[in-house]
Amino acid sequence: MTSTQLKAVGAAGTTVLLWASAFVTIRSAGAAYSPGALALGRLLVGTLVLGVLCLVRREGLPHRGAWPGIAVSGVLWFGLYMVVLNWGEQKVDAGTAALVVNVGPLVTALLAGWLLGEGLPRRLLAGMAVSFAGAAMVGLSMAGDGTASVVGVLLCLLAAVSYAGGVVAQKPALRHGSALQVTTFGCATGAAACLPFGGVLVSEAGRAPLSATLDVVCLGVFPTALAFVTWAYALARTTAGRMGATTYAVPALVVLMSWLFLDEVPGAVTLLGGAVCLAGVAMARGRARKPAPTASPATPHCPATPGAVRRTGPRPR
Template identity: 35%
Template structure:
């Protein structure tokens, strides 16, 4: 790993990890729907400027319905559900719940794209979902409110999984950065439904909450996508996305430093179970791939 890739990894983990406490800070003055709207709106303005500067072409007309749907799932539903969920779920715990996204993605790919989902994948899924159950019990507060928050964050994870799974053909056609621009703009378009009342909240909001919204729009919404695109081009998709498993750790540390949130021992135990379940199939797959190479080395083959 050279220093450029190391910087890209760090930017991705810190930017996405900081989004969860950033949402919590912004929710002190903004409603979840206005927070999601303003975050995407700020990000879209930055992306439009970038698209014009880089002369990114418009998508083909026949692909617009699919791009709109993927933008709706990957950004409108994801950001709205996550923001509402964090009203009752702590920032660190929310990041642990979102980390289950790869499991949902693997299941969707197996069902709709006929990709193989191994026995280890199902075992990992059971471990991860048992972790989600433990997290729910250890989050404190009203059980019904916490359960609703956890459910909404899981809906956010499912919608993001749909976005990741069904974008493949369009990524190959348009490239990672142009397609991301298309879908973020599409997601923002659907968020305009929440525009009434946003101006009044901006006027009444605290400066810290407004700064958090601006930060969320400019950094976690934009920067990590370009960093991941760079990592994919240099290190491959598998290595690039593996950095996402460090996001909950960054979120927990930043939440502790900025919000004073200290997750309960039960929530942390559930988080460890969730991350173990998500990473277990990948660890098993890498181990199996490495086995023939080790056997060749023992035999002295090259």
Template identity: 35%
Template sequence: MKHPISLRLTSLVSTVVLWASAFPAIRVGVDGLGVGGLSFWRLAVASVALAVVSPILRVRLPDRRDLPLIALCAFTGMSAYQLLLNWGEVHVSAGTASLLIATAPVFSVLLASIFLGERLSATIVAGTVTALAGVALIAYAGGSSKVTTSALVILMAAVVQGVYHFATKPLLKRYTGLEVACYAMWAGTLFLTPLAPGAVRDLLQAPTDAVVSTLYLGLLPSALGFVTWGYAVARYTIAQSTAALYLVPPLAIGVAFVWLGEIPGPVELAGGLISMAGVILIHRHTARPAVVPEPSSPLLGEAER
């Protein structure tokens, strides 16, 4: 069955826009709900939305043998990622945060080299060094210990996101990208349930714009974003679909400027460009140009963010 080019392109573009808009929305949500409240409610809203549509999208139950790996994906890519990113964005601008998170593939590749025996070539080493040099420039561009610490916290969010992508590889041999995302989202929400009492109190006291931003984050970048990404990545090559994600930081900077009046300083932008150059260098080395076959199930492909 052929799928219209306009539909798959729309899905890919929608994913990029949704994920870019998440960074400024986090700034609004964390101001009103706090780090723990925003983390819990974003995952909870997304989990409910995915649970509602999962029968329609034919999401299967996971095999019990895969539960430990799913738990690892949930803890790193959902629970820890949300907490670290939200904590970091207390002091770091949305655009700068998006530049730091864009380095996540660096850590995925390094983990694959260490644990899966994938060859660590000179190109990958050069790309890693370049990306981390850009990160260091961003971290020290703020001029204060709070900004530097927050930038390093967001870098840790990129690290755990890299662990998530690495840990999903075995699961994606048996499940669709959407299924892996659902399992991780649901389990990640369970891991954050100790924060629920405080999150409820925060919600009752939160301003309207923070509540709206949290609903937006859960329903659109988190829930819908996984659906559109799964559709797009199943119908493009991995190289094509992941290359589109390079547009997330510049779009995030643009959205943050329009929404919040934020824009990274010149040194931060320079660091971001250096980091992106390193990531692109690694991606060009590891990407495989193979043609993706037409999927037999509605949503196949590798999950992202």
């Protein structure tokens, strides 16, 4: 594995870890902030941090060819996805939300295979099937007595579809702009789309406890500003389908973080599902071995033309 591939793997791992933490943090902040206000606050913080990074690195505006993808991914992924995910997590637990949202990578792979011409390798599909089975085990084991809200599940499904559309739109944009540029202006586009929630954000921030406001800031800095940049960096160096499959590790990490920070001890089925989930990720991200070249049977040397034969005797007259 080359150094570039190692950096891409490290960036993808950072993204998955930070996005998993977002599911837990959203549940905490959602007690004081409504879905739209939480999304807008997170995006404003993320845009501020990313804007400072752009200024420090002296990155200007991306090429005009990147703007269509930035606009679509900004509205779908940064805007719609965050609002409906926040709303869904107010009705279902974090593990169930992580499970349902992880339908997104399957939609991503299908859309990327169709719209971006990436194809659907059998190894990718097999890994996704294994990972989805593991994610299902994780989510079902965390669903408790099975009273998850149907509305919450539908909202998480909408979040999954909007996330998939955003990923597929972002991939072509990365051909014309850097990961930081595409992420910064995508985040700013999402914040602009959420501006109608500005009044609610101001009102709720005035009465929210400090811990909830700090949760919003953390969501903006880490799962948004940092994680979306590392995601774009890795996405620019691999296929959208393979990157989407990587996020199947999120439910397993949500279980671990819930165990550590919320004192929720996972059961045996949950731990087994997490292991299956990670195994599928490894399968989907792997590359099929190329068959060893077969030696062709030896054939006598036959010059293509008589002129190719080196003459050693006198020339005929």
